[in-house]
Amino acid sequence: MSYIYESYDVVVVGAGHAGCEAALACARLGLNTIIFTISMDSIAMMPCNPNIGGTSKGHLVREIDALGGEMGKNIDKTYIQSKMLNESKGPAVHSLRAQADKQEYSKSMRSIMENTQFLTLKQAEIVEIIADHNKITGVKTFSGAIYPCRAVILCTGTYLNARCIYGETINKTGPNGLQAAIHLTDSLKSLGIEMYRFKTGTPARIDKRSIDFSKMEEQVGDEVVVPFSFTTDPSTLNKEQVSCWLTYTNEKTHEIIKANIHRSPLYGGEIKGTGPRYCPSIEDKVVKFADKERHQVFIEPEGNYTNEMYIAGMSSSLPEDVQYQMYRSVAGLENAKIVRNAYAIEYDCINPMQLKPSLEFKMVDGLFSGGQFNGSSGYEEAAAQGLMAGINAAMKLLGKEPIVLDRSEAYIGVLIDDLVTKETHEPYRMMTSRAEYRLLLRQDNADLRLTKIGYKIGLISEIRYQSLLSKEYKIEQEMKRLQNTLIGANKEVQELLIKADSSPLNTGTTLADLIRRPELCYELLKEIDKDRPELPFDVIEQVNINIKYDGYIKRQLHQVEQFRKLENKRIPVELDYNSVPSLRIEAKQKLTKFQPVSIGQASRISGVSPADISVLLVYLTQFHASKVKEGEE
Numbered sequence: 238m239s240y241i242y243e244s245y246d247v248v249v250v251g252a253g254h255a256g257c258e259a260a261l262a263c264a265r266l267g268l269n270t271i272i273f274t275i276s277m278d279s280i281a282m283m284p285c286n287p288n289i290g291g292t293s294k295g296h297l298v299r300e301i302d303a304l305g306g307e308m309g310k311n312i313d314k315t316y317i318q319s320k321m322l323n324e325s326k327g328p329a330v331h332s333l334r335a336q337a338d339k340q341e342y343s344k345s346m347r348s349i350m351e352n353t354q355f356l357t358l359k360q361a362e363i364v365e366i367i368a369d370h371n372k373i374t375g376v377k378t379f380s381g382a383i384y385p386c387r388a389v390i391l392c393t394g395t396y397l398n399a400r401c402i403y404g405e406t407i408n409k410t411g412p413n414g415l416q417a418a419i420h421l422t423d424s425l426k427s428l429g430i431e432m433y434r435f436k437t438g439t440p441a442r443i444d445k446r447s448i449d450f451s452k453m454e455e456q457v458g459d460e461v462v463v464p465f466s467f468t469t470d471p472s473t474l475n476k477e478q479v480s481c482w483l484t485y486t487n488e489k490t491h492e493i494i495k496a497n498i499h500r501s502p503l504y505g506g507e508i509k510g511t512g513p514r515y516c517p518s519i520e521d522k523v524v525k526f527a528d529k530e531r532h533q534v535f536i537e538p539e540g541n542y543t544n545e546m547y548i549a550g551m552s553s554s555l556p557e558d559v560q561y562q563m564y565r566s567v568a569g570l571e572n573a574k575i576v577r578n579a580y581a582i583e584y585d586c587i588n589p590m591q592l593k594p595s596l597e598f599k600m601v602d603g604l605f606s607g608g609q610f611n612g613s614s615g616y617e618e619a620a621a622q623g624l625m626a627g628i629n630a631a632m633k634l635l636g637k638e639p640i641v642l643d644r645s646e647a648y649i650g651v652l653i654d655d656l657v658t659k660e661t662h663e664p665y666r667m668m669t670s671r672a673e674y675r676l677l678l679r680q681d682n683a684d685l686r687l688t689k690i691g692y693k694i695g696l697i698s699e700i701r702y703q704s705l706l707s708k709e710y711k712i713e714q715e716m717k718r719l720q721n722t723l724i725g726a727n728k729e730v731q732e733l734l735i736k737a738d739s740s741p742l743n744t745g746t747t748l749a750d751l752i753r754r755p756e757l758c759y760e761l762l763k764e765i766d767k768d769r770p771e772l773p774f775d776v777i778e779q780v781n782i783n784i785k786y787d788g789y790i791k792r793q794l795h796q797v798e799q800f801r802k803l804e805n806k807r808i809p810v811e812l813d814y815n816s817v818p819s820l821r822i823e824a825k826q827k828l829t830k831f832q833p834v835s836i837g838q839a840s841r842i843s844g845v846s847p848a849d850i851s852v853l854l855v856y857l858t859q860f861h862a863s864k865v866k867e868g869e870e
């Protein structure tokens with residue numbers, strides 16, 4: 238029996254990492270928002286790895302924070318170990334990663350959600366999306382309640398028609414035995430939405446008391462913890478940290494897996510969903526990298542509240558008895574007590590090429606989506622999309638232009654552009670190698686790149702905006718000072734250069750020129766830089782990088798100029814590709830199906846060649862010229 242319940246501006250389906258960011262963005266922009274979840278006890282649940290960040294994912298978290306999202310603040314409050322990765326490499330790949338107390342992370346996010354104005358939380362399964370002539374009008378729950386609304390954001394993660402599998406054991410549940418969502422896929426298909434079937438996997442959880450850590454290498458956190466959020470005071474982060482541990486698989490482990498590969502649902506064909514190439518199961522690693530004698534295994538605590546340890550690097554869907562043998566063959570796990578078995582999960586998601594760069598569906602007005610449901614994998618990728626889907630649903634209802642970050646502005650721009658432009662047939666995971674302009678898209682300057690946009694959207698407060706402007710001003714002033722401060726080749730300077738193993742000066746130079754030397758940096762010149770102002774760490778960090786990488790940055794900025802020229806060449810929606818002479822058939826088909834918004838986006842569609850782009854550019858010039866002649870432009 239159906240009945241109309243109360244109406245909302247925005248309905249968010251799913252309170253995972255994507256849904257939370259989407260709902261908070263809409264509510265904080267003043268829209269009356271309701272978020273649905275299968276279980277109120279699984280808000281921002283981390284069903285897999287107990288950490289946030291890492292290479293390229295740390296960049297996403299910083300960008301979410303710079304735009305006014307929540308993930309960065311939440312992990313700063315609930316982290317149990319923190320490390321800056323790749324510090325020995327260039328700043329483009331420096332990446333923060335923090336182990337989270339999973340329970341505290343979820344509880345903290347729930348508390349934020351429950352105390353946000355204009356945000357209502359509801360435990361119920363959404364079974365139908367209601368649309369009138371392909372325009373959103375509401376949603377329906379399993380119990381028949383209809384919630385009228387003007388926009389819906391789908392963030393259903395790994396729950397749609399989920400199946401959890403290990404060996405011959407198959408449970409039609411979501412992660413951690415939670416109820417799966419088994420009705421919504423049909424409703425989406427009836428709206429003409431194309432669905433995919435993906436898969437991912439997780440390792441076993443082992444009781445800490447059954448592990449012999451003396452056979453492993455301890456991995457400790459950083460002494461000085463750097464926050465994810467630009468709003469977190471670093472001095473509030475000092476606390477006792479837990480350790481992770483490193484061990485390895487070995488020949489015996491690999492033998493056990495090979496001897497039982499015929500019982501693997503992955504290799505036996507039971508699992509139909511496509512898995513993430515860059516997060517392979519241990520059986521995949523042993524089969525595909527047979528030459529490798531051992532694989533790294535990181536033992537990571539799930540939180541301070543539990544003895545459960547996450548066995549990173551050994552996700553699997555092998556039968557339970559094989560799991561026991563396999564884990565117990567690893568040094569330090571000989572007496573392992575498995576608390577939760579490893580398993581694979583299959584679930585429905587969409588082909589993200591059905592989405593506009595704003596994450597709105599092309600065929601359903603007012604329907605947006607984010608997270609794993611869009612074919613990505615990872616908490617950070619999910620949260621980034623959720624935030625943008627939330628922002629753009631709000632922009633739509635507020636009658637404003639959508640916010641689309643391009644590939645030269647943010648990793649979030651790369652993530653969404655890759656998803657909606659390039660065919661992905663497996664869960665998409667962010668990597669620094671995917672970002673052409675990664676020297677500009679560093680985690681350390683996410684606020685300088687994005688906080689002004691967050692302010693324009695309305696998610697960044699005036700105080701925070703003013704503090705960003707003051708930071709920018711300090712960086713600018715200090716850069717100018719260093720470029721204009723001449724240093725003579727005097728005794729003190731020469732002694733410092735010798736001490737730093739740097740070649741002595743023949744004549745005077747500027748402080749900036751000295752900082753450019755690989756063996757020198759801003760901090761090292763303190764002694765000879767008498768008029769140096771007192772500056773915060775993050776300003777010094779920018780000054781150092783801007784001076785040291787000046788040449789590379791300028792080169793990349795030039796590349797961005799070229800990129801933007803094509804990005805700004807918008808393609809009129811009414812353009813009929815079939816009427817473009819000498820455009821190849823494959824390109825006509827792909828462009829007609831996909832309807833790119835710009836020449837830049839068209840150039841990234843697989844099957845559209847550079848020659849097709851040249852043809853299109855010429856045709857567009859004639860197209861606009863004829864429009865001008867007809868007085869229509």
Ligand SMILES: Cc1cc2nc3c(=O)[nH]c(=O)nc-3n(C[C@H](O)[C@H](O)[C@H](O)COP(=O)(O)OP(=O)(O)OC[C@H]3O[C@@H](n4cnc5c(N)ncnc54)[C@H](O)[C@@H]3O)c2cc1C
Pocket residue numbers: 250251252253254255256273274275276279280281282283284285286361362363364392393394395396397412418421437438439516552580581582607608609610613614615616619620666
């Ligand atoms: C077993 C497993 C292994 C994983 N392994 C990895 C990995 O190795 N690497 C990696 O990067 N990521 C991995 N992940 C993925 C990671 O968990 C997700 O990327 C992340 O949680 C996605 O966030 P999300 O917000 O999109 O969805 P989720 O966190 O899955 O949240 C979905 C939300 O939607 C709700 N929901 C779903 N359907 C409905 C409905 N019809 N009505 C109401 N509510 C609904 C659920 O209750 C939940 O709140 C794994 C996930 C699982 C489950």
